[in-house]
Amino acid sequence: MATDLKQPVKKMDLPSDQDYTGREMGDEEMLLLGEAIASGTLTSTKGKFVKKLEEQFAKYVGMDKCYAVNSGTGGLHTAIAAIDPEPGDEIITTSITDMGGLTPIIYQSAIPVFADVDPLTYNVTPESIEAVISERTKAIMVTHLFGNPCRMNEIMEIARSRNIPVIEDCAQAFGATIDSKMIGTFGDIGCFSLQQGKHITSGEGGLVVSNDEALARRMYLFINKAWGYGDPKPDHYFLALNYRMNELTGAVALAQLQKLADFVERRTAIAAAMTEGLADLPGVHPPAVDPGMKHTYWKYCLRVESDKLEGGLDELAKRLKDRGIFCGPRYIQKPAFECEVLRDQRTFGNSRFPFTLARPEAVDYSREKFPGTYEALANVLVLALNEKYESQHVDYVVQNIREVTHEIAL
Numbered sequence: 001m002a003t004d005l006k007q008p009v010k011k012m013d014l015p016s017d018q019d020y021t022g023r024e025m026g027d028e029e030m031l032l033l034g035e036a037i038a039s040g041t042l043t044s045t046k047g048k049f050v051k052k053l054e055e056q057f058a059k060y061v062g063m064d065k066c067y068a069v070n071s072g073t074g075g076l077h078t079a080i081a082a083i084d085p086e087p088g089d090e091i092i093t094t095s096i097t098d099m100g101g102l103t104p105i106i107y108q109s110a111i112p113v114f115a116d117v118d119p120l121t122y123n124v125t126p127e128s129i130e131a132v133i134s135e136r137t138k139a140i141m142v143t144h145l146f147g148n149p150c151r152m153n154e155i156m157e158i159a160r161s162r163n164i165p166v167i168e169d170c171a172q173a174f175g176a177t178i179d180s181k182m183i184g185t186f187g188d189i190g191c192f193s194l195q196q197g198k199h200i201t202s203g204e205g206g207l208v209v210s211n212d213e214a215l216a217r218r219m220y221l222f223i224n225k226a227w228g229y230g231d232p233k234p235d236h237y238f239l240a241l242n243y244r245m246n247e248l249t250g251a252v253a254l255a256q257l258q259k260l261a262d263f264v265e266r267r268t269a270i271a272a273a274m275t276e277g278l279a280d281l282p283g284v285h286p287p288a289v290d291p292g293m294k295h296t297y298w299k300y301c302l303r304v305e306s307d308k309l310e311g312g313l314d315e316l317a318k319r320l321k322d323r324g325i326f327c328g329p330r331y332i333q334k335p336a337f338e339c340e341v342l343r344d345q346r347t348f349g350n351s352r353f354p355f356t357l358a359r360p361e362a363v364d365y366s367r368e369k370f371p372g373t374y375e376a377l378a379n380v381l382v383l384a385l386n387e388k389y390e391s392q393h394v395d396y397v398v399q400n401i402r403e404v405t406h407e408i409a410l
Helices: 027-039 049-061 072-083 103-107 126-130 152-161 213-223 247-257 260-278 312-322 371-379 391-407
Strands: 065-069 090-094 111-115 137-143 166-169 189-193 206-210 300-304 327-329 380-383
Touching: 027 049, 027 247, 049 065, 049 206, 049 247, 065 072, 065 213, 065 247, 072 103, 072 137, 072 166, 072 189, 072 206, 072 213, 103 111, 126 152, 137 152, 152 166, 206 213, 260 300, 260 391, 312 327, 312 380, 312 391, 371 380
Parallel strands: 090 111, 090 137, 137 166, 166 189
Antiparallel strands: 065 206, 189 206, 300 380, 327 380
C-alpha cells in the first residue's frame, strides 16, 4: 500500500554536469586555452589546437580521418551532406533521439524514416531497420542512445548487403564498444558531440570520423563552405556551410580528450555500483546491455513497471526530485515524429518541402507501427550520472529509489 512521507527528507547535493560540481576541468584546460589566446590565432584554418584535437581523436577511436565541427548537430549535418542525398531520398533513423539528429536530414532535402526501437534498450534494431528499407533508402543513421551500443554487427550486415552507407550518432556513447571495437568505427561515418553534458565537453562542438577517403574529403569541404583549401585552383565546389570549430573550443576539447578514458571508466564503475544496488528491486530494472557490449552511460536509465506504482512513473520522478535527485520520466516525452516540425511538416515557409516528395508510407506515423517506441517512453526514467559521483552519491541515489519505490508500491 502506498504511503506519504511524514518527515522532510534531508537532501544531498549531487554533482551536476551543468556546472563545475560534475565537470572536471581546470589547470589543463586553462593552460591550453591560455596558449591559444597568447598565439593570437583563433581560427582553425591557421591554428594548431583543432588540428591536434582531430589527430588525437582519430587515433583514440582508430579511424583515418577526423574533423572538428562547431556542434554535434553540425557533425550529423556534415555526415548527411557527405552522403549527398537527392531530394526526397530517405534516411532511416530512430524515433527516440534529440531533434539535432533529425533536422539535418530535412535540411539536406531528405526524408527521415523512423525505425521502431527495442523497448528494453531504446535502440533501433536490425529487424526494425530492415522493415523500413525501401528503394529510396539513401542511408541508415543509428543512435547509440544513452551510451548503449546498437547491434552494429547485424545492422552492418544488412546495410552492406544492400550497399547502404551507415552513419553512427555517438553523441552519447564516447568509449562504448562491441567486442572491444569502438563505437563510431562500424559504420561509414561516426559523429560525436562535445556539448555541455557529454562525456567530455567544450560547451559546444563535435567530431566526425571516417575511414572512407571520398566521404572524408566531402566532410572536410562541407565544413569549409566547400572551399578547396590547398587545391591548385580552389573554388566553392557545392552548397555548403561554415561549420568550423574555433581554436578556443579546440584547446579546451584537446585538454578534455586527455581525460576521456578515465571519465569513461569512472562512469562505467559508477553505473555498475548503481546496478548492483538496484538489482533486486521489484518493478525497477537497471539498463539492459547485450553480451559483448560496453555501455558508457551518458545517463543511467531505469525501466520502471509503472503500473505497479501508485501514480506511476510521474510520482516516482516527483518524489525523487523532492529528494534532490534529478531525473526525467519519458526522456523526450513523445516520439520525435509527434513534434510539430515533423507532424505538421513545418519546414521552409509554407512549402512543406521536402515532405512534398515523400512516399505516403514513409511519413505514416501511425501508433501501431511503433509499439516499442511507445512502450519504451512510457516506462523509462532517466537519471543523471557523471564521473564525479562518489560512493556516497551512489548510495544516496540507490537508497532513495528503493525507499520511494517501496512507499508507492501497489
